[in-house]
Amino acid sequence: MQKRLLALPLVAGAAALALTGCATGSASGSASSDGTIRVVASTNVYGSLVQAIGGDHVSVTSVLDDPSQDPHSFESSARTQLAVSKADLLIENGGGYDDFMTTLADASNTKADTINVVELSGLDKGGDAEFNEHVFYDYPTMVKLVDDVATRLGDLDGSEKSTFEANAKTLTGKLDDLESQTAALKQQYDGDKVAYTEPVPGYLFDAIGLDNVTPEKFSEAIEEGDDVPPAALNETLRLFSGKTVKLLAYNEQTSSPETEQVKKAADEAGVPVVGVTETLPKGEDYVSWQQQNIDAVKAALAK
Known part of the structure; x- marks a missing residue:
């Protein structure tokens, strides 16, 4: 089902570009200096899973992370644009839920790979039936996501591949319990x-x-x-x-x-x-x- 949720007015392009040259101290801005993998997730739901897998080897920016915020009225910022432009990996829900991620990625000219969780889930069969895009409540899909994230993090930092795999195995066990x-x-x-x-x-x-x-x-x-x-x-x-x-x-x-x-x-x-x-x-x-x-x-x- 296509939602009005998460409409995204982008910040002015000039402001965003100006910040890319001088911003420091953000999750993404410090990542390049400490060698961590920079990941931007559309919500802290996905950010939490990435953090559990990557630990200290990832720097995660979750675009939506305020539990008191109405997701329907979300607005982006130059800082968000900067994080996307510097990301090594992007994670979006997909299914029309967070189209702002595509807008941000296109505006930043990022070369980062994107995980689309709805596509990964295989749950959207098309046809006339309304599709429920809230796939983050589907545990088998989250198991698939954990495996995919661990693989991609291992590709980005081969020296920590075994760490990512071990963390993913632990997390998968918890998801299996749910x-x-x-x-x-x-x-x-x-x-x-x-x-x-x-x-x-x-x-x-x-x-x-x-x-x-x-x-x-x-x-x-x-x-x-x-x-x-x-x-x-x-x-x-x-x-x-x-x-x-x-x-x-x-x-x-x-x-x-x-x-x-x-x-x-x-x-x-x-x-x-x-x-x-x-x-x-x-x-x-x-x-x-x-x-x-x-x-x-x-x-x-x-x-």
């Missing part, structure tokens, strides 16, 4: 009905076998920033008044009068509300963040 937990939950909750304001946790729900019954016209309108059709809103509200669903997943980084109305309906009906995000909360890495998501969903389903 996947095992969702498989166990599926044994108990397969087919249970749930709802969300946006399809952010869709792949997590799929792994647990949960049946999303949110009216498509509601979640699509919220995701695109459009007005919700009154009929779709009323249909969504009835999910809670009739206690049709076991939980509501609520995107904490975006809100609208309609999502607030839905959240209120869930609260009043006693339907658990599980907050979800599109970037890492402060102080969390990818694995701890997803563990919190699994725990929250598990607790909600058990009520």
Whole structure:
């Protein structure tokens, strides 16, 4: 599904170019002097995974890394442009989620390779079905990404190849554990009905076998920033008044009068509300963040 999310007004080209000659002290600016591999990721979700694999041998810039920021209103800066221009590796979500990465790369004339995670996932089969681009909630895809990142880092710094491979193996083990937990939950909750304001946790729900019954016209309108059709809103509200669903997943980084109305309906009906995000909360890495998501969903389903 194409999102309005992450539109990117680029900084003036002259300002960006001026900074490339004099900026120091940023994650990318210092990387060339200490020999680390410079990686720019569209969000700190991917930045966290790269850091876990590369350790002290990588310098990671995450374009979106503020958990209090509404991703829909993101604006770039000259510093971001500079980081991209100096990067050795770029990581984008793809699928229309973060097209700003392509814009930044084109503007900077970078020669860095780019990992497009949606393409790597193989989940987008095309056709008429709407595609959920939030692939960072799909653990098998993250396992593929970890393997790809380790390989590319090893190509960029062959002397640390074994380190990257060992770190990737450890991280993959943790991702496999997350996947095992969702498989166990599926044994108990397969087919249970749930709802969300946006399809952010869709792949997590799929792994647990949960049946999303949110009216498509509601979640699509919220995701695109459009007005919700009154009929779709009323249909969504009835999910809670009739206690049709076991939980509501609520995107904490975006809100609208309609999502607030839905959240209120869930609260009043006693339907658990599980907050979800599109970037890492402060102080969390990818694995701890997803563990919190699994725990929250598990607790909600058990009520």
